[in-house]
Amino acid sequence: MPLRKSLFARLLAVSALVAACSVAATAWIAVQTTSGAILQEQGQNLTADARIYHSLLGYAAAHPTWDGVDATVRDLAEQSGRRIALTTEQRTPLADSAAPETAAALPAQASAIVDPLSVDTALAAENAGSSGTPAGRVDPRAVGPFRLPAAERTALRQIADRGVACLGEAGIASDVVRTESGRPVIQVVGNDPDRIQETPCTTDALDAPTATEKRALKALNQLTDACLKRQDRDGVRLKLDLSWGQSAPPVPTAVPTLPPGQEPGTASRIEPEPAPAETPSVMPSAAPSPAVGTGEDDRAIASCVGTARREQLSSYVASPALLFISDTGGTTVPGFDLSPANTARIAGAAALVLALTVGASVLVGARLVRPLRALTGAAQRMRDGEDTAPVLVTADNEIGRLAATFNDMSAHRARLESQRKAMVSDVAHELRTPLSNIRGWLEAAQDGVADPDPGFIASLHEEAVQLQHIIDDLQDLAQADAGALRLDAGPVRIEELLGQVAAAHQARAETAGVALTVPPAPPDRPVPGLTADPVRLRQAIGNLVSNAVRHTPSGGQVTLRAYGSESGDAVLVDVSDTGTGIPAEDLVHVFDRFWRGEKSRSRRTGGSGLGLAIVRKLTEAHGGTATAASVPGEGSVFTLRLPADRPEDAPAAGTADGSEQP
Secondary structure, eight states, X not given: OOTTXXXXXXXXXXXXXXHHHHXXXXXXXXXXXXXXXXXXXXXXXXXXXXXXXXXXXXXXXXXXXXXXXHHHHHHHHHHHTSEEEEEOTTOOEEEESSOTTTOOOOOSSOSEEEOTXXXXXXXXXXXXXXXXXXXXXOOTTOOGGGOOOHHHHHHHHHHHHHHHHHHHHTTOXXXXXXXXXXXXXXXXXXXXXXGGGGSSOXXXXXXXXXXXHHHHHHHHHHHHHHHXXXXXXXXEEXXXXXXXXXXXXXXXXXXXXXXXXXXXXXXXXXXXXXXXXXXXXXXXXXXXXXXXXXXXHHHHHHHHHHHHHHHHHTTTSOXXXXXXXXXXXXXXXXXXXXXXXXXXXXXXHHHHHHHHHHHHHHHHHHHHXXXXXXXXXXXXXXXXXXXXXXXXXXXSSHHHHHHHHHHHXXXXXXXXXXHHHXXXXXXXXXXXXXXXXXXXXXXXXXXXXXXXXXXXXXXXXXHHHHHHHHHHHHHHHHHHHHTOOOOOOEEEOHHHHHHHHHHHXXXXXXXXXXXXXXXXXXXXXXXXXXXXXXXXXXXXXXXXXXXHHHTSOTTOEEEEEEEEOTTSSEEEEEEEEOSSOOOHHHHTTTTSTTOXXXXXXXTTTOOOSOXXXXXXXXXXXXXXXXXXXEETTTEEEEEEEEEOOOGGGSOOTBSTTSOBOO
16 A cells, blocks of 8 residues: 555654654753753753762772861862762761751762772763773772882882983983872873883883882782682783783892982983883773783683772772762752743643644544444444445545455345355255155145055155255265365276266266267376275266266267376366356356256256255365366366375375285
């Protein structure tokens, strides 16, 4: 069905139109009345919240407890104009910028969880300008045992200053940057560290871990190896940047010193102290980089390093705390009051959308209900047995096609009802004739008009046989309709079966002066194997032969012929005659029940009208078809097409029943 005619498409279009109007009106009002204020407020609050979170996270990373955080909380609250409160995870108060006597109850949902070992990446990204988004969700300010004492910081700073001076003499501008642990790092201006490789200056002495870092790294390595051992994995050797390699002997514990006779700040080559290879001068990170091993090994090692890192830092940082940031009134999101004008605009837009929705629904609903009501009325009249006029089909859509189908169903029902009445009339007529004859002869004998001699008895027997034949035919048709027609199938030699049928009807054919012949199959169309019920098949072919003999004048011929189909998958049986033929308008009804070309239904010109109907049902029960072709004045050909045996199912050669020859 074209989309423009589809009822579904129309309903979808109306719904989409109403939804689009609703969404557009709502979005326009929201943008006009609230977007500016909300965006401005949210932007300010998000920036302020990220700054507050970052400050408190730094405090937690540098202190093992929250003692003394009150002053920091008050300063942050004064700068932001917000209420800031910290509690434990069990909501035990730690610090609150609001006075206890005037403080409102804290919101049910915390703004964030302050945990330097599990950083909120969203808030950290918002405050990325301060220290960057942490890798591994461990705050870079949480250095714990890697924090250098003053003596080691001084020694490393002297080495870094000499490196900067050396680079300056080589024409490379650089500076000393101090990391969170206190370790100095030389940063080349222009962020091009490869330029150092072209100078006589080296930073190997600055890259060597100090005694403090070696102790911390050793403890971290032990925690990592314990984790790997629990997973039945080999230990690793962690480097200062928390990358790893194969297990190896411990790193020498010598503390880097100045070369003999070298004064701080002199511009000469910096001689490195022996140090482990591939140890960069960076602070420890909670995000290890893969070194060796398979992908699965690297993931296991990285997991253990992260676990060990958090375990090592747990005693150096404050415990996780709930952070509550709200306005001074206690709400987490600032309120927005609509003005009377904005309220009126919202109400007007809502009323307009409602009116459009109701109008569209009424219009579409009325057009839908009108043909449905017509269909309902026609169905009710059909139920009451009244004649139903065709429902008017006004459109080529789903409902229009439903109405057309209903009209077809109504016409088909009328035809079936007419056929039912005709069948009842035909059955009554066919049964009344023999019963009337039997009754008449019996009443004549009772009145003494007729003598019950052998001829009398034979006449009654003939009528009883005719009555029994009609009843048997009706029973066969009823069983076929119900699918209860039983077939005793077996291998059948169709040529022999045709000979048996011809022999059974030979006497009747000779009496009528009709030649009954069974020629062999043509050489180019041999008969394939056939499995069928021989009794039922003889009954079907016998009905055709009886019908052909009845309608063939004296001197005519009836021929029975069996041959294979061109494809060899079917057996064809033709019963042809040289009789009067069947008109084209009657040919389509020959297999209908009780149909007869002679409307008077005289016994002299035909049977009960059930023979050909039984032929079709018996053929269909075998999985085949029955067809008829005729030329008026020349004769008729009735053809049965039966499925042949497949090659693998064909009986073995030797006997008619498929048994093998000894």
